[in-house]
Amino acid sequence: MEEQLDHISAEIYQKSYVIVDNFVDKEFQSALLAEQMQLLGQGKFRHAAVGKGGQKQVRTEIRGDEVHWMDADDLSPLQAAYWEKLEEIRKALNQNCFLGLRSFEGHFARYPIGSFYKRHLDQFQAVPHRVVTVILYLNDSWTQDEEGALRMYIPQEDGSELIEDVLPVGGRLVIFLSGEIPHEVLPTKKERISITGWFRNID
Numbered sequence: 442m443e444e445q446l447d448h449i450s451a452e453i454y455q456k457s458y459v460i461v462d463n464f465v466d467k468e469f470q471s472a473l474l475a476e477q478m479q480l481l482g483q484g485k486f487r488h489a490a491v492g493k494g495g496q497k498q499v500r501t502e503i504r505g506d507e508v509h510w511m512d513a514d515d516l517s518p519l520q521a522a523y524w525e526k527l528e529e530i531r532k533a534l535n536q537n538c539f540l541g542l543r544s545f546e547g548h549f550a551r552y553p554i555g556s557f558y559k560r561h562l563d564q565f566q567a568v569p570h571r572v573v574t575v576i577l578y579l580n581d582s583w584t585q586d587e588e589g590a591l592r593m594y595i596p597q598e599d600g601s602e603l604i605e606d607v608l609p610v611g612g613r614l615v616i617f618l619s620g621e622i623p624h625e626v627l628p629t630k631k632e633r634i635s636i637t638g639w640f641r642n643i644d
């Protein structure tokens with residue numbers, strides 16, 4: 442874990458993003474997936490909105506996922522275990538990258554077949570407090586043919602962008618600086634399940 446935390450910090454410091462495979466083991470991943478499926482079955486997911494406050498709107502031509510926000514005061518034991526792992530990352534990033542991360546917010550997400558999320562930044566004027574994005578993928582298996590990659594546009598020093606496509610392979614964790622890396626979810630050919638969250642610089 443110590444080594445992993447150092448690796449994560451170094452990559453964020455140098456490249457603004459990092460991909461960690463098998464961040465959780467199969468058992469933990471399956472349990473989280475089962476919990477998400479149960480919440481889905483209970484009708485606890487809602488179409489995700491874009492914008493903030495009074496501007497909030499469901500616009501499936503921009504994003505087609507459905508989400509269920511985790512309640513910090515009412516986490517299931519599994520969710521609490523995941524938050525504890527993230528807490529280690531938060532501390533490491535503060536120690537090594539001086540990001541001043543103080544809290545976490547996150548939701549389960551489900552992208553139905555054919556859905557996507559167009560290019561965007563997670564930190565913008567109306568949402569200034571998201572500093573680091575953290576995504577854990579939960580699908581049991583994923584192949585290239587199923588598409589649905591996370592496409593990150595990595596800014597280069599010469600002003601160009603490098604495209605990095607990341608398949609939502611179960612157990613894979615992706616971390617990036619919310620204000621630095623525009624990204625999108627390409628249309629998926631399979632139901633795509635994940636937990637997305639943000640470390641914030643406020644409580």
Ligand SMILES: O=C(O)CCC(=O)C(=O)O
Nearest residue numbers: 558563576591626635637
């Ligand atoms: O699921 C992903 O790969 C990215 C999701 C995303 O960009 C978001 O929820 O803001």
Ligand SMILES: [Fe+2]
Nearest residue numbers: 561562563624
């Ligand atoms: Fe995003």
